[in-house]
Amino acid sequence: MHTLYLFIVTILVILAISDLVVGVSNDAVNFLNSALGAKTAPFHIILLVAALGVLIGATFSSGMMEVARKGIFHPEHFYFNEIMLLFLAVMLTDVIMLDFFNTYGLPTSTTVSIVFELLGAAVAISIIKITRNPDAPHDLGTYINSGKALAIISGILISVVVAFLVGAFIQWLVRLVFTFNYERTFKYFGALWGGFSFTAIIYFILIKGAKGSSIITPDTLVWIKSHTMLILGLSFIGWTVLLQVVLSLFRINILKFIVLVGTFGLAMAFAGNDLVNFIGVPLAGVASFQEFIRSGATDPSGFAMTALAGPVKTPTFYLLLAGLIMVLTMAFSKKARTVTATTIDLSRQEEGQERFESSVLARAIVRQTVGLSKAIKFVIPENVRVTINKRFDRTEYNKLKKEKGVAFDMVRASVNLVVASILIAIGTSLKLPLSTTYVTFMVAMGTSLADRAWGRESAVYRVTGVIVVITGWFMTAMIAFTISFIIAYIIFYGKIYGILAFLALDTYLIIKNRFIHSKREEEKQKKEEIISDTHEINGSEVFNKCKTETLSILEESSNLFYNTLIYFSKENRKKLKNIQKKIYNLNKKVKELKDNVYFTIRNLEENSIETGHYYVQSLDYLRETAHCLTYINNPIFKHIDNNHPLFPREQMEGMLKINDKIFTLFKHVKEAIQKDEFDNIDLILEIQKEILSDIKSLQKKHVKMIKKHGNIKTRPSILLFNILGESKNLVLYLVNILKAQRDFVIYQKENHLLS
Structure with a gap:
């Protein structure tokens, strides 16, 4: 019996390491995004500052560990065998859920996930206890601390609204004062902003960090609490004077120091606060096992876990080891950078390749906001609007972006950190259930809105992104509760078999997510290379690019079209489904080519501008060709999937x-384009004419059959007309592609651009 629980403890320790990796990959965005987005310092310097904050913060987390033991449920009402399975269910859920969010680059709250996993598993075990033991208390409230869960949900709502509005308001004021050309205005007001920023961050570190420290004594904490205003006042005056001297004598950019100190403060607070989310449950499991062994008890189902309700003191060595794993994860985790990129992309100052698509809700919000903006213009005098617009002029920022490729400037980065620090510190001192993840994310979104980063060209995509992330936060709670409930229920009855099954499932999903993430990153990198490529290209390069892309797409299209009808005649659903996926990918590929046409034309040499027209024309026809394949394959697959009958033999x-x-027409078109020889275009036009005649003839024949025979099926008839109509369009677009390429070649030869 002891062997089973030793096995569970071993698994918990392994899962603790895994959870540290996936957890920090998600949480790192909260303290890295401002410094990375503004490129405040080289990556290794930012990482070093954050690492120092994480290591120090890890030693502050000792006092938070009791949350995992008694914050969500009452341990004295659970026995050793129950508590161990509860902890295991929580960790199995947490690792795979956070890894899923990381794979798709979505920031979420590790606190919300662990709280609702504990709640779900505890409810499952409590229900089992109630149903199996008539003498056990039948009130779930005896076992569960439900108030904590409600506080978390209210915390989401409070965090989202307050952080967004405060972040937007403060950023608007700060930008109004400093403008985008902040180097000129900073010499007058920079010391005041620096003094305020450093004071806010110090307040945040004292309030958020010191209270859980295993180093600071209780007497020191009492003194800090009773002299908070004095500390803040002296700090503000001292920093303001010091920074003014530094600005006057050395002309150093103090915004860099503000951002780096803010990064340190947030990193320290996250390590202190969120370390419990990763190792709190495994450590509680280890402590439970040690208590059971120490007691000499022999019956796991009769040993009450009253000991977990006592005070917790975690060895500093464990905390530092966990901190080290967190630091290594920040340095090497690709998924951490994916999650960070999501927040930076959503708050980026300029338009570009957007991560999210448009949505109905986002369009409605943007539409209403645009209407409100127009209404406000009538209220504010024109001279006031002109003055404000001048303060938001981005000329200097555009130069900075061109030189350093920043997502936003250091003024916004400092506001992100200062506002987040103040809100989190106030929330902590007032014991409000604010989520630090939600605060930092929504502050970043608010500041980007106030900075006019969400222009008409990008607003709908950014709003969709924010909606997706916020929806993910609520989904985190529901998914965490549901999955941990199910796992706890199954492993309670399944014992070792249930445990092994879920371990295998977790391993499989993590490996699968790794492949998905690698594929997504590869696609993203290709897009970024296209966008960031600014070298000039000549007409010959555009022609070769167009020719290569056209031949590749035509080759794929010909095979997909031909095989669609062949497998339809054989009623091969599996093959048709596979072709459907390939056609979807082809459409995606052609759409990306068309979406990136702006960047190709942007890089054209001045004397090659005309070639851009031919390139756009070719892409238009390729896009329509890909659409035809979709409109042919989708109805065919649906027809076969629903087991409808085929065409009559003559029509088939x-x-x-x-x-x-x-298929033959495809072959001739490809050969002509490949060789840049269009002498046989008359032959190709004859083949086209013959195909169009055959299509018309088959349509007429089927119309007569419908009229003559009353037993002709409706659905096959509709499908036949659809296929013939789209095949006709396909043939027309195919010849248009050929003509576009011919015109392109003629232009190249006439202008001596063909290499």
Whole structure:
């Protein structure tokens, strides 16, 4: 029996390390995004500052460990066997759920996840206890501290609204004072802002960090609390004077120091606060096992876990070891950078490749906001609007972006950190259930809105991104509760078999997520390379690019079209489904080419501008060709998937003959484009004419059959007309592609651009 629980403890320790990795990958965004987005310092310097904050903060987290033991449930009402399975269910859920969020680059709250996992598993075990033991208390409130969960949900709502509005308001004021050309205005007001910023961050460190420290004595904490205003007042005066001297004598950019100190403060607070989310449960499991062994008890189902309700003192060595793992994760985790990139992309000052698509809700919000903005213009006098607009002029920022490639400037980075620090510190001192993750994210969104980063071109995509992230926060709570409830229930009855099954499932999902993430990152890197590529290209390069892309797409299209009709005639659902996926990917590929046409034209040499027209024209026809494949394959697959009958034999044979001719047409078009020889275009036009005639003939024949025979099926008829219509469009677009390439070649030869 002891062997089973030793095995569970071992698994908990392994899961603790895994959870540290996936947890920090998600949480790192909260203290790294401002410094990275503004490129305040080289990456290794930012990482070093954050690492120092994490290591110091880890030693402050000792007092938070009791949350995992008694914050959500009452341990004295659970026995050793129950508590161990509860902890295991929580960790199995947490690792895979956070890894899923990391894979798709979505920031979430590790606190919310661990709280609702504990709640879900505890409710499952409590229900089992109530149903199995008639003598046990039948009130769930006896076992569960439900008030904590409600506080977390209210915390989400408070964090989202307050942080967003305060962040937007403060950023608007700060930008109004400093403008985007902040180097000129900073010499007058920079010391005041620096003094305020450093004071806010110190207040945050004292309030948020010191209270859980295993180093600071209780007497020191009492003194800090009773002299808080004095400390803050002296800090503000001291920093303001010091920074004014520094600005006057050395002309140093103090914003860099503000951002780096803020990064340190937030990193320290996150390590102090959130370390419990990763190792609190495994440490509680280890402590439970040690208590059981120490007691000499032999019956795990009869040993009450009253000891977990006592005070917690975690060895500093464990905390530092956990801190070290967190630091290594920050340095090497690709998923940490993916999550960080999401927040930076959503708050980026300029438009560009957007991570999220548009949504109905986002469009409605933007539409209403635009309407409100127009209404406000009538209220504010024009001279006031002109003055404000001048303060938001981005000329200097555009130069900075061109030189350093920043997502936003250091003024915004400092506001992000200062406002987040103040809100979190106030929330902590008032014992409000504010989520630090939610505060930092929503402050970043608020400041980007106030900075006019969400212009008409990008607003709808940014708003969609924010909606997706916020929805993910609520989903975190529901998913965490549900999955941990199910796992706890199954492993309670399944014992070792249930445990092994979920371990295997976790391992499989983590490996699968790794492949998904690698693929997504590869696609993202390709897009970024296209956007960031600014070297000039000549007409010859555009022509070769167009020719290569056209041949590649035509080759794929010909095979997909031909095989669609062949497998339809054989009613091969599996093959048709596979082709459907390939056509979807082809459409995605062509859409990306068309979306990136702006960047290709942007990089054209001045004397090659005309070639851009031919390139755009070719892409238009390729896009329509890909659409035709979709409109042919989707109805066919749906038809077969619903087990509807095929065409009558005569119509099927006619359709397959047309299929062969279209495949031949594809072949001739590809050969002409490949060789840049268009002498046989008349032959190709003859083949096109013949195919169009066959399509028309088959349509007429089927119309007569419907009129003559009353037993002709409706659905096959509708499908036949659809396939013939789209095949006709495909043939027309195919010849248009050929003509576009021919015109491109003629232009190249006439202007001596063909290499």
